[in-house]
Amino acid sequence: MKYHHKILKIHKEITVGEFIINKHGVFYRDLRDEVEERILVCSPLLVTGITRNKDGNDWGKLLVFADPEGHEKQYHMASSKGQNVVISDLVHRGLVLSSHSRSRHLLAQYLRSTPSDKMMLSSSMPGWVKNSFVLPYGSFGPDEVVYSGDPNTGFGTQGNWKANVGKLCSGNSRLVFAASVAFAAPLMRVVGIEGGGFHLKGDSSKGKTTALQVAASVCGKVATSPGEDSYLLNWKSTANSFEEVAQSHNDCLMVIDEIGQADPKTVGDICYMLANGQGKARMGHGKRSWRVMFITSGEISLAEPMAKAGEKAMIGQEVRLLEIATDCTENGLFENIHSSKTAAEFSNRLKAATANHFGTPLQRFLEHLASNTDAVETKCRAYMDSFLKAVLPQNATGVVPRAALRFALVAAAGELATKLKLTGWKKGEAFRAAKKCFASWMEHRKTFDPVVMAVDRVQRFILENTAKFEIVGGDVRLNGSKFGYQKKDRFLILPNVFRDFVCAGADPESVADALEHAGFLNTSGPNRKKKQERIQGQLGYFYSVPSSIMKAE
Ligand SMILES: Nc1ncnc2c1ncn2[C@@H]1O[C@H](COP(=O)(O)OP(=O)(O)OP(=O)(O)O)[C@@H](O)[C@H]1O
Ligand SMILES: [Mg+2]
DSSP states (O other): OBOOOOGGGOOSOEEETTEEEETTEEEEEEEETTEEEEEEEESOEEEEEEEEETTSOSOEEEEEEEOTTOOEEEEEEETTSOHHHHHHHHHHHTOOBOSOTTHHHHHHHHHHHOOOSOEEEEESSSEEETTEEEETTEEESSSOEEEOSOSOSOBOOBSOHIIIIIHHHTTOHHHHHHHHHHHHTTHHHHHTOOOEEEEEEOOTTSSHHHHHHHHHHHHBOOOSSTTSOOSEEEHHHHGGGHHHHHHTTTTSEEEEEOGGGSOTTTHHHHHHHHHHTBOOOBTTBOOOBOOOEEEEEESSOTHHHHHHTTOOOOHHHHHHEEEEEOOOBTTBTOSOOTTOSSHHHHHHHHHHHHHHSBSHHHHHHHHHHHHSHHHHHHHHHHHHHHHHHHHOOTTOOTHHHHHHHHHHHHHHHHHHHHHTTOSOOOTTHHHHHHHHHHHHHHHHHTTTOHHHHHHHHHHHHHHHTGGGEEETTSOOOOOSSOOEEEETTEEEEOHHHIIIIISTTSOHHHHHHHHHHTTOOBOSSTTOOSEEEEETTEEEEEEEEEGGGGGOO
């Protein structure tokens, strides 16, 4: 990471037009009657570069100064900002203005007139800018990039995360997974994967928020009292500014607690919007855009508040927010409480640790990633391939491969971070954690995926009614009225039976569509779901389902 300038090391006086800067401050040379009087304007402050974004807009200057405690600070002054606002911002951050009656006016003059021959790239969002990655506190990679956006997003570093937080995550699939999601976010652009989220769902006081605090602490500060900047957000407080907040987490993780507090009418659309990375059109401005990963939690599934508001969660929304259950053991989300007496004590231990140790894993991860992007990409793809090989059922279609890809990225990101010695986990741990979480999502999928539901319907129907399918050319086992026939490799279901009993209220067209989509319907061509079959010399139309459906998972 590059810290840009060292104002505290001004050894010689610097003259810039009518101003002089030395270690005591910025002075104005007042040359009245050819006698030079030095007027102190403010504490030392340098203009160290001229900035513009990659599109050649958002011009500004980069300023560096020291606060009264000697901490060097950087401030991006947008040229479009009013002088009074700039001066207030600087004073707020610790620049000391002199008591001279002209100090404000002279500072404005100094800031406006001081040139710099150093041109720098700026970005109002964190994330990738060309081949570098910028965060509010610094940039990583070949180009020095100045952050010009919202500074109060909680990004920052403190303490020793690996020893105090990372180690405690070990043995806990949900915690390892949640932390790995944070490493996955900057990799989305590297491997070309769409944005999207995960939702930790389970009962109250079982460690969900604790897991989110762990995820947030990979990136920055988790506030412990109101009013502090926090990397951990919640649905309620972000409701009116989702687009801005998404932009201020570009290429990074958004951590949003308490889905139960979201507006049930809009929560599904917000998940869509966050994942798709595009805001609504704004009068006079372009649409906002971003790329984020997000992790949320709550006692309820996305579909529940929506159902109460009379909305039906669409499959597209479900695949953007992949639900993972947190009821793992009698200790809730925790599978290993690392010699704490109780799960509650373990949770509190983690909460305290995340408040004091944060941000360094992301910082180190980005240092490596931005300087070795190609090599990391190759490794990441290899990890992802092996994850997909390990978890994807054969012939998986629809939402499954898409969801699996997001889990694969998280598995790979966690393993990469472990290889860089950032996590304190054993090799393979992030991979296994992602596998467990993927299995949990596959269970949840049964509640919303029409393909699984259709396959499940037919499987159950055939199992419960095998005796009502006459075996063509085989033993007679027909019992009661006939539902269809069984040939060597397929079941032939009579159309009225399919409609009245298999679908029983559900739309037969949609069920047939879903079966076809899953490869479990033999058709006679596009839009011809029923197939003609010859039975004992007579032709008839049936829903023809391959016997392999009985083995589908
Ligand atoms: N697995 C657990 N078993 C028992 N107590 C727990 C467990 N996890 C957390 N707690 C207790 O509950 C408190 C809140 O933990 P946390 O914020 O992680 O819960 P949560 O699952 O997010 O609950 P809620 O749904 O109410 O927000 C902790 O301070 C701790 O005392
Ligand atoms: Mg909670």
